[in-house]
Amino acid sequence: MPRASEAHVDTGSVISEELREKLRAGLGRNAGHYLRHFERMQSSGRTWVPGWNFAALLHSTGWFWYRRMYGWALLNLAAPVLLLMLMIFVAQWFVPEGGMGYAMAAAGIAYLGLTFVLAPLYADSLYLYRLKRGGIAPRPPSSWTALGALLIIVIPAWMIYVSAQAQYEYQSRAQVAEAARIAYELRTPVAEFHQQHGRLPGAQEAARFQYAEKMKFTASVGWDAGRRAIVATMAERFKDKRFELAATEKERRLEWTCRTIDLDPKYLRADCR
Numbered sequence: 260m261p262r263a264s265e266a267h268v269d270t271g272s273v274i275s276e277e278l279r280e281k282l283r284a285g286l287g288r289n290a291g292h293y294l295r296h297f298e299r300m301q302s303s304g305r306t307w308v309p310g311w312n313f314a315a316l317l318h319s320t321g322w323f324w325y326r327r328m329y330g331w332a333l334l335n336l337a338a339p340v341l342l343l344m345l346m347i348f349v350a351q352w353f354v355p356e357g358g359m360g361y362a363m364a365a366a367g368i369a370y371l372g373l374t375f376v377l378a379p380l381y382a383d384s385l386y387l388y389r390l391k392r393g394g395i396a397p398r399p400p401s402s403w404t405a406l407g408a409l410l411i412i413v414i415p416a417w418m419i420y421v422s423a424q425a426q427y428e429y430q431s432r433a434q435v436a437e438a439a440r441i442a443y444e445l446r447t448p449v450a451e452f453h454q455q456h457g458r459l460p461g462a463q464e465a466a467r468f469q470y471a472e473k474m475k476f477t478a479s480v481g482w483d484a485g486r487r488a489i490v491a492t493m494a495e496r497f498k499d500k501r502f503e504l505a506a507t508e509k510e511r512r513l514e515w516t517c518r519t520i521d522l523d524p525k526y527l528r529a530d531c532r
Contacts, residue, residue, distance in 0.1 A: 288400070296383040302419065307384050315382035316375060318412050325408040326386055327401050332411060335378075342370055428526075431496060434476035435526045439492035439517075441470050441480045442504050445489050449482060449506065450513050459487055459506060459513075503529060 273449035282297065283290040296310050314322040319368040345366075449468055452460050460468055462484040469481030478494040488503035507514045516530035523532070 293383060293387060297387050300387060306388050309380050309383055312379045312382040316379035319374060319378040319382070320415075321408040321412040322382065324411050325404050327400070327404055328386065328389070331385070336415065337413065338374075342366060364383070364515065385425065388455045389497070402447060431526050434496060435493065435502075436528070437474060438480055438493060438502070439528055439531070441474065441477065442491045442502075442517075443490045444513055445470065445480060445482070446504060446513075452513075453506075453508070453513055457511070459508070460484060467529040490520070497526070502531065 282294055286293045295307065299310070300308050312322070314325075320332050320335040323329075323335055333526065362512065446469060449460060452464070452468075460482055465482045465484050467482075468489070469479065474480075474494075476493065476495045477493045479487065479501070480491045481491040483503070484487075486503060486505070488505040490501055490503045493500045501520040502522045503518060503520055505516045505518060507516065517527070519527060519531070
């Protein structure tokens, strides 16, 4: 005997009031939306009737889980990885050399269409098809299915956020590393000048110790006589932020101290923090 939450459902063309009550009990919140779509399916005699489901549009994986379609939820969650694997396979065996960019663009468009067009367009039909196929009213969503839907949305989003942050930090440090490399290279001519003249370069000689080549992420690197330091000024992401290699004279030799001026020190190499 079926459980009350999985009562038998007559899938004929006429929806009786008894069936409506069973569907309302099984569908839970927004039962009216699904009943209207079910009536359209019944009256047309077709399973796949287009509609629109905003929850499936916003996050189809969470919606599948909330409606107890766990297999579809997991498949939807793994879809980007599966698509990437398929793209690699297709690229290796079928895509001619030089056509990978077009293949990736086509796959991306197909995935976006599937996720943001087909999924919300036929989500209701897919959900109600399970009802017709099994002949039972689905169990209503519970607090556990709602929690699972929340977790399946939040956890991947958190992982993406952490990954994006790590990539941002990596790229940021790579930009600062360009300036640091050049600043460390400039120590040599400054040290040679100090050895020859017994003093650090003054303002009149500072122009001789400026890095002249174009840099990708750095605005300038050069000797600042007033600060008695090689100062690096960033461009791009850290526009106008600076750090320095400060020179200290000790027993006719120079000692260098790397430190920030106004650049966040977390982006500097370990010995500069």
